[in-house]
Amino acid sequence: MPEIQILPMNLSVRTRKGETLRDALYRAGVELESPCNGKGLCGKCLVCVEEPDNVPETPHKEITAEQAQQGIRLACQLVPASDMVVRVIGEYKKDEHRILEGDRDPTFSERDTGDAGVGRKHLSDTESLVKNTPAAVVKMSGGICRLQYAGQAQEELKNWPEKSVAKGLAIDLGTTTLVVTLIELPTGRELATTSSLNPQIRFGHDVISRIQKGSTPEGLAELSQCVRDGLNHLIDQACQDSGANPMEVLDVVLGGNTTMLQLAASIDPEPLGQVPFTVALQGGRAYPARQFGLEINPAARVYVPPIVHAYVGADISAGLLVSRRFFEPGGAMFFVDVGTNGEMGLSANSEYLMTSTAAGPAFEGMGISAGMRARIGAVEGVDTDGQDRLDIHTIGDAPPQGICGSGIIDITAALLKLGVIDASGRMRRPDDTNGLAGTIASRIIEINKSPAFRLGGKVYFTQEDVRQVQLAKSAIRAAMEILLHESGMEAGSLERIVLAGGFGYSLRAQNLEAIGMLPPDTADKVYFAGNTCRIGCARMLRNAGYRQYLEEKMQSVRHVSIETRPDFMDLYVESMEFPEIKE
Incomplete structure (x- = not known):
């Protein structure tokens, strides 16, 4: 497929069949301004292509004939047919943490992976990277290609491409x-x-x-x-x-x-x-x-990778490679994979406990009326002053198309602060807006006789969406409390809480605490690790020694079954309530 060289960022990306240049740039972490969401109407996603004679024009009222000859094109209307070099000339945002659909392993990135503000720290591996030692090695012997795997006997590789x-x-x-x-x-x-x-x-x-x-x-x-x-x-x-x-x-x-x-x-x-x-x-x-x-x-x-239990799989053990401080003696930290299965581990004074809980897919955008993956047009952030201001941020600054995981948490916290939903999760109706600013009250409507809050366009956050958030966050919080009780540790003694999952780095720890998914006063201890399963698996590819390291460490882990504990349901119901909003 065609390879695109992107200037002035000096990035490159290969396009996919039928993919527009705009979407390819997005995968490379370059978000072009595109208010029309790629429909070719606004004329904002401008690029300049080298060798324009070989690239079809993209006619638009914002592009003069002279500009077209010079190589000006609309990225959303251009489907590359061959390799090209493009220079971004319109407004854009470079998203370092959404590059190529996943979080890059910090030890293989040149970017700064240090702390980025209270509650917004990025997890980094302080250990130096050892020499690359993969398990699979191709060796030539007597003119024959052979595969040596994990140091074992060599197997002939038939039809190995030259x-x-x-x-x-x-x-x-x-x-x-x-x-x-x-x-x-x-x-x-x-x-x-x-x-x-x-x-x-x-x-x-x-x-x-x-x-x-x-x-x-x-x-x-x-x-x-x-x-x-x-x-x-x-x-x-x-x-x-x-x-x-x-x-x-x-x-x-x-x-x-x-x-x-x-x-x-x-x-x-x-x-x-x-x-x-x-x-x-x-x-x-x-x-x-x-x-x-x-x-x-x-x-x-x-x-x-090692499997701990039917509901604590190889994904969380691989993830612990990205947080090896988990196994440090005397540590006090949580590792939580915020996914459908809510797998988590607690390192408490050299005791290592693990469990899982049925959190459901709400935080991944599934089961939410306007839920979607983190793509252009997804609401990924919401800000409010708790009175009359509501700022909604979408990926690519495009019109809202839906809500992704980070946006779901942000809008829940924002509606709590604004008083649109109360501690029980009940959302106000259009005829019950006393005390709300007009700019906020005007967004409340009814859909099928149930209240909903309009974010923009046809994107709404409904009463049922609030309930799905409550179910997900209470399952995670109750499981965290079970592990704390099991270890005898208080939440205040935690040194850090590492959150893994497909959220990326757009989450705000203070909002996780605001909706009650995290214990009180722990937001400043949160580190976001991204897709730790993917990163951990990549490390085991590059260095086979990590496999033995992980196998040895996981032998000291004890699984805690929460489904048979009588206190789990009590904690689950208790965690369903939203905490009181701090002024």
Whole structure:
């Protein structure tokens, strides 16, 4: 696919089939001003292409004939057919943390990963990076290419493409989202990252629904093929983006919750859904690629990080590689993966506890009336003075198309501060706006006899959306309290709370505390780590030593089952309320 060189940022990105230049730039972290959301109306997303004679014009009233000859084009109307160099000349915003659909490993980035203000700290690994030592190594012996894996006996690589360089895949197999990163093994260089919704969501948003569906041979076959097709599509897309060949892929590190991993491996998930929650797939070992139906080199291996429990999978163990302070003696920290399954760990005075809770997909935009992934047009931030001001921020400064995870948390906190919703979660109706500023009251309407708050265009935040947020945040908070009680530690003794998940870095810790997902007075202890599963898997690709390190550390972890504890439901119901807003 065509490769685009982007000036003045000195970035590059490969386009995808049928993709506009505007969307390709967005994947590279360059958000062009586009008030019309790519419809070709506003004329704001201007770029200048080199060698304009080879690039079709994009007629618009804002572009004169002379400018068109000079190379001025509308990025939203240009579908590149060949390699090109473009210079951004319109308004744009460079988003360092949304580059290539995922958070880059801090140890492989040149950007500053230090603290960025109270409650907005970015997690960085203070340990120096060791020499790149992948598990899969290609060696020539007697004119024959052989694969050496984890130092074991060498296997002949048949039909190995001439001058090929071994590649690896770091895969985050999530309940809601799939993320695939392609890495050049000898250098550790990241080549491409692709992502999509997990196609299994049409069978249900949570793991219980998937377990039920997959408990019959027919259902298992359907779920397994469905996710394999999704992964193979992303692998093919990553290879197209980077000019690689799928047959060059010799190693895969596959992180994910236990249910998703067993479904991908076509293993009956039914025992995961009933006591004693038996896990059939062993973590901390490598499997042939055919076990997971991956269309890569037949000699490739798929390494699955350690699995703690049926509901604490390889995704959270991989994530702990990004937060290795978790295993420091005498530490006091939480590691919380804010996803559908709400997996978390507590390091408390050299005791390591882990659990999970059914948080649901609300914070990932699913189950919310206007929920969407973090794409152009998504509401990603909301600010208010608690009186009459409400500032709504969308990705790409485009008209609102929906609300992503960070926007969901922000709008909930904002409506609490404004008094539009109360501590119980009840939203005011249009005939109950006494005390509200006119600019706020005018946004409250009714949809199907239920109150809703208008954010812009056809995007609303409804009473049912508030309830979904309450269910999700109370599940996480109750599980955190269970682990604190189990360890005998008070929340005030915590040194840090590391939040992982697909939110990226747009979350605001103070708003997480404001809605009651975090204990009081802990916002300044929050570190955002992004997609730690993907980053941890990438580290294990680059350095096979991390696999043994993680296997050893995870042996000291104790799983806490919250579903059988009588105090969980009490804590869950108690956490449903929103805390009192601090002035």
